[in-house]
Amino acid sequence: MNTPQLHAVRGEILHFIANPASAGESALEHFADGVLVLRDGHVAELGPAPELLARLPAELPLTDYRGKLILPGxxxxxxxxxxxxxxxxxxxxxxxxxxxxxxxxxxxxxxxxxxxxxxxxxxxxxxxxxxxxxxxxxxxxxxxxxxxxxxxxxxxxxxxxxxxxxxxxxxxxxxxxxxxxxxxxxxxxxxxxxxxxxxxxxxxxxxxxxxxxxxxxxxxxxxxxxxxxxxxxxxxxxxxxxxxxxxxxxxxxxxxxxxxxxxxxxxxxxxxxxxxxxxxxxxxxxxxxxxxxxxxxxxxxxxxxxxxxxxxxxxxxxxxxxxxxxxxxxxxxxxxxxxxxxxxxxxxxxPAASAFHLATLGGAHSLYLDDRVGNFLPGKEADFVVLDPQATPLLARRMACAQTLDERLFVLMMLGDDRAVAATHVMGEARWQRPG
Structure with a gap:
């Protein structure tokens, strides 16, 4: 029998569990410092880093993306x-x-x-x-x-x-x-x-x-x-x-x-x-x-x-x-x-939340794939993108003035492009990483 492949990813994590246009603030889950636990390329668990790290095995492989924002692919x-x-x-x-x-x-x-x-x-x-x-x-x-x-x-x-x-x-x-x-x-x-x-x-x-x-x-x-x-x-x-x-x-x-x-x-x-x-x-x-x-x-x-x-x-x-x-x-x-x-x-x-919902869970819903991709609920395929809010001098400067999560998301969608993508993971594996 194959041993399940476990892996954890740490960083700021955001995903949607509903459409913000109808569900408001309850549509999203946000962890300023979160951990995503992956098992065989699927999401096993998601939660705040202090809580999860306290009970995860110390030897569990951990990819650290602190300072960056992790979203569904x-x-x-x-x-x-x-x-x-x-x-x-x-x-x-x-x-x-x-x-x-x-x-x-x-x-x-x-x-x-x-x-x-x-x-x-x-x-x-x-x-x-x-x-x-x-x-x-x-x-x-x-x-x-x-x-x-x-x-x-x-x-x-x-x-x-x-x-x-x-x-x-x-x-x-x-x-x-x-x-x-x-x-x-x-x-x-x-x-x-x-x-x-x-x-x-x-x-x-x-x-x-x-x-x-x-x-x-x-x-x-x-x-x-x-x-x-x-x-x-x-x-x-x-x-x-x-x-x-x-x-x-x-x-x-x-x-x-x-x-x-x-x-x-x-x-x-x-x-x-x-x-x-x-x-x-x-x-x-x-x-x-x-x-x-x-x-x-x-x-x-x-x-x-x-x-x-x-x-x-x-x-x-x-x-x-x-x-x-x-x-x-x-x-x-x-x-x-x-x-x-x-x-x-x-x-x-x-609104920025509606925009990122459209690009993730909303898109998955339109394709009848929201039971498989689009957010980080347990069992979903672990596809995600890691965005760097400091990717360009202008992004970094503007982010320093941003007061809320919504404002930071709006800055990312207006000033961000391929340079803001630090890594892309498919079924949990890094398939693209920014050089350097």
Whole structure:
């Protein structure tokens, strides 16, 4: 019998057990000097350091992060790994962006060696930014999915991904067929879904690039494999909304297209959702579908401003997405920075506690993973990020003036970026550590 592997981590610890928007201060647990006890990569116990250290074995291995803030690993609910190399490409809105930058970049993933190279960099970059769970788009190439899952498996990350389905209104070199896409997706599901911490997502790019036949088969895949995900885009850009309306005149709305093809439900995640009405929002809430709020890409592409307040009022599941490569940073801290500004323009506030909940437990909840990740309750997978509030001279100076935990969190999300990440642990093991 294997002896359980025990380990302890000490530092300032913060996690959420509920949504601060509804539960207030009782939503979070904070230990100015805390200890996280890990057993075989899972959380065994959490509490104040003096109390726990007094009864833990003296020889128990202890990693000391005092002076730093330990949070659950960040959850990125929408990102395109194949667009890593086109981040920060100038000057287009959504549809032109796809034609000019995205499709040529994704064509390169016909080469498995290129896919492996990008996948390795992508996973390392997520970890360097404190992200341990991600829902990611691959490309139409089955080998692109294999490459990403292989890289995530090596690092033991929790990764959800799938082959893009796209059989019309795209270049010939990226076009699949409805039946071919179905067959390839099914084979990938059988190969990868449920393997270690990997899960599969049926991935129609968006309604405009899939024929009615392909949309039917995507819905069938989603129904045939309980427990898998479905990811797509909806109502990101007004030109896109008008285009889809012309392609599907029978549908009440853009979202209704997906609904008609059986693609709304638990573990279906739609990026953007800017140009929705309340009928759409209520339909998402009642089916259990989730929204990925992608503020940096929405600003970068000039798409519009997401209404988080209304989504919360109607009880929708909402997570945060970096949406690299139209999104401009892998950093969830910088993404929270932009989310705050988007909501300011909407006349809404984003308190720091709500922001960090969105990036951790809220994201996990939107992906139906809050029973596994997102906080430090006993039994959860021990994914966490260690943030250094002294990482830059400006951060250190501003932190010296901060009076409360809430103020310190707000400073971190406004001034922090990858430099603030001191370490990232996956299943208890340090998978990235800042040099020096």
């Amino acid at each position: 960040f959850v990125d609910t929408h990102i395109h790994y194949a667009q890593t190399d086109i981040i920060a490409s100038h000057g287009e809105q959504l549809l032109a962006w796809l034609e000019k930058y995205t499709f040529p970049a994704e064509a390169r993933f016909a080469d498995p060696a290129h896919a492996r190279n990008v996948a390795s960099f992508f996973c390392d970059e997520l970890l360097r930014n404190g992200t341990t769970t991600a829902l990611a788009f691959a490309t139409v190439h089955a080998a692109s999915v294999d490459a990403l899952f292989e890289a995530a498996l090596e690092r033991r990350m929790r990764m959800i991904s799938g082959k893009v389905l796209m059989d019309r209104h795209c270049p010939d070199f990226l076009r699949d067929t409805a039946t071919g896409g179905y067959a390839e997706s099914k084979a990938l599901i059988e190969r990868w879904h449920g393997r270690d911490r990997l899960q599969y997502a049926v991935t129609p790019r968006f309604a405009a690039t899939s024929s009615p036949e392909q949309m039917t088969l995507a819905g069938r895949l989603y129904a045939e494999h309980p427990g898998i995900y479905l990811q797509s885009h909806v109502a990101e850009n007004q030109g896109e909304v008008a285009w889809v309306a012309g392609l599907y005149p029978e549908a009440r709305s853009y979202l209704d297209v997906y609904d008609r093809y059986g693609q709304l439900g638990m573990r279906s995640v739609y990026a953007h959702c800017i140009w929705l009405d309340d009928t759409d929002r209520r339909r998402m809430a009642e089916t259990g579908a989730a929204i990925s709020f992608c503020p940096t890409s929405n600003l970068f592409l000039g798409s519009g401003l997401f209404d988080l307040g209304r989504a919360n009022e109607l009880g929708l599941r909402v997570g945060l997405g970096t949406d690299v490569g139209a999104g401009t940073s892998f950093s969830m801290l910088q993404t929270l920075n932009e989310a705050y500004k988007v909501l300011q323009l909407k006349g809404q506030k984003l």
